[in-house]
Amino acid sequence: MNEQAAQAETTQVQHPLNVAIIGGAGHVGLPFGLALCDCGHTVTLVDLNQSQLDIIRAGQMPFSEINADQLLPRALETGRLHCSTDFADLSTQDVIIVTIGTPVDEYLDPSLRAFDQVMEEVFQHTRPGQLLIIRSTVFPGVTERLGRLIAERNLQIDVSYCPERIAQGRALLELTQLPQLVSGCTEQACQRAADFFSDFGQEIIELSTVEAELGKLFTNSYRYINFSISNQFYMLAQRYDADFDRIYHAITYRYPRMNGFARAGFAGGPCLLKDTMQLASFNHNLLTLGQTAMAVNEGLPGFIVERLKKDHDLTGLTVEILGMAFKGNCDDPRSSLSYKLRKVLTLECRRVLCTDPFINSPDFVSLETILDESDILILGACHDDYRGVQTTKPLIDVFGFTARQEP
Structure with a gap:
C-alpha cells in the first residue's frame, strides 16, 4: 500500500451505524461515504442523479479522487455501500448527512430555496432519535433556523452543523488529517456529532452553530x-x-x-x-x-x-x-x-x-x-x-x- 493509501486508512468502528448521505453522488458526499464504509458503517447514497448512481453501482468513480478507485469496489463488495433515489430510505437510518450544494442567485445572494426543498423532503421521512448533520455551506443562522423548525414539528431529531473543509481530489486523505469543526443546536447534538467524527481519529473543535457556519x-x-x-x-x-x-x-x-x-x-x-x-x-x-x-x-x-x-x-x-x-x-x-x-x-x-x-x-x-x-x-x-x-x-x-x- 502506498503512503497516500496508508494515510487514508481508517480504523473499524465498534458500533457501526446506518448512514444516509443526501447529495451522496457528489464531490463531497461520495468520498465521505466511502470513508465511512471503510471504517465499518453502512452508507446509502441518496441522490436524484440516477446516471451518476449507476456509474457508482458499476464500481466506477464519476470523478477523480485519490484512493477512491480502490475504496469504491471494496465498499460495494462488502455490501456496505448502497445507492438510492428514494428519500423514503431515510427512515431506516441512524444518521442523515446533507451535502447538497447551496448556490447563489442572480444577485449573488444565497439561494435557500433548493436547500429548503430538500429539507422538507427529509422531514417527511425522519424518525425520532436520528442525528441530522449538515455539511453543506450555508448562510449564517440557517442551522438554528432548521433546529427551530424541527422543534416546532416535534420531530425529535438532533441537528448539528459540521462543515467540510477538504480540497477536492484529496478528500479521502484530508478526512483523516484535518481537525473537524463540530456544532449542534443542543449540547446533545454537538456531542453526538463529535462522537461520530471521532471515528476518523481527528481532533474535534466544538463551536456554536453560527461560529461553525462563519468558520x-x-x-x-x-x-x-x-x-x-x-x-x-x-x-x-x-x-x-x-x-x-x-x-x-x-x-x-x-x-x-x-x-x-x-x-x-x-x-x-x-x-x-x-x-x-x-x-x-x-x-x-x-x-x-x-x-x-x-x-x-x-x-x-x-x-x-x-x-x-x-x-x-x-x-x-x-x-x-x-x-x-x-x-x-x-x-x-x-x-x-x-x-x-x-x-x-x-x-x-x-x-x-x-x-x-x-x-x-x-x-x-x-x-x-x-x-x-x-x-x-x-x-x-x-x-x-x-x-x-x-x-x-x-x-x-x-x-x-x-x-x-x-x-
Whole structure:
C-alpha cells in the first residue's frame, strides 16, 4: 500500500451505524461515504442523479479522487455501500448527512430555496432519535433556523452543523488529517456529532452553530481574497513589464512573514467565489474586500487578453488554452475561469483551441494539435501534463507553473 493509501486508512468502528448521505453522488458526499464504509458503517447514497448512481453501482468513480478507485469496489463488495433515489430510505437510518450544494442567485445572494426543498423532503421521512448533520455551506443562522423548525414539528431529531473543509481530489486523505469543526443546536447534538467524527481519529473543535457556519465561510473567503491580492500584484508587475515570478521568489525566499503569499492564477471552482458572496450578503454587502476580490479575480482573463492585444494582432491568430478544469490535476470544469477566458478570446481571435487531459469534450483537441496549430498558448490549469511543456511559441503562464521545478 502506498503512503497516500496508508494515510487514508481508517480504523473499524465498534458500533457501526446506518448512514444516509443526501447529495451522496457528489464531490463531497461520495468520498465521505466511502470513508465511512471503510471504517465499518453502512452508507446509502441518496441522490436524484440516477446516471451518476449507476456509474457508482458499476464500481466506477464519476470523478477523480485519490484512493477512491480502490475504496469504491471494496465498499460495494462488502455490501456496505448502497445507492438510492428514494428519500423514503431515510427512515431506516441512524444518521442523515446533507451535502447538497447551496448556490447563489442572480444577485449573488444565497439561494435557500433548493436547500429548503430538500429539507422538507427529509422531514417527511425522519424518525425520532436520528442525528441530522449538515455539511453543506450555508448562510449564517440557517442551522438554528432548521433546529427551530424541527422543534416546532416535534420531530425529535438532533441537528448539528459540521462543515467540510477538504480540497477536492484529496478528500479521502484530508478526512483523516484535518481537525473537524463540530456544532449542534443542543449540547446533545454537538456531542453526538463529535462522537461520530471521532471515528476518523481527528481532533474535534466544538463551536456554536453560527461560529461553525462563519468558520467555513471565513475559510473560503480568506483564500479567495488572498488569491486576489496575488492577482492584483501580478497585474501591477505586468504594467511595469516586471517578472512577477522573479519578484515572488525573491520576497518569499527564506522570509517566513511571506509564507501566506499565494501564487497568481485563476481562482475558480464551485466554492470560493460563491462563499465569499454569501459572506458579503450576510453583512448586507458591506464586505468590500470580497467584492473587490471578485472584481480582480474575475477580471484576470480579460486583463490577460488586453495585455496580449498590446503586442499581437489577435484577429488573425489561433490562441490555445492549456487546461479547462478549475484547478490542476482535476476533472471538474465548474466555474473554471478558463471558460471565461475562452469567451473573451473568441471575440478577439481568429480561432480558439482548448485541451484538457482530464475532461472529455467534443470541442477539445489533443495537446499535439495545440502545439502544432496554435500561435499563442495560455495556461488555464496547472495539470502535471503541462509541467515543462516544450514550445517555441509564446506561452502565457500567470501561475508560473511551467517553469517551476517539480517538488
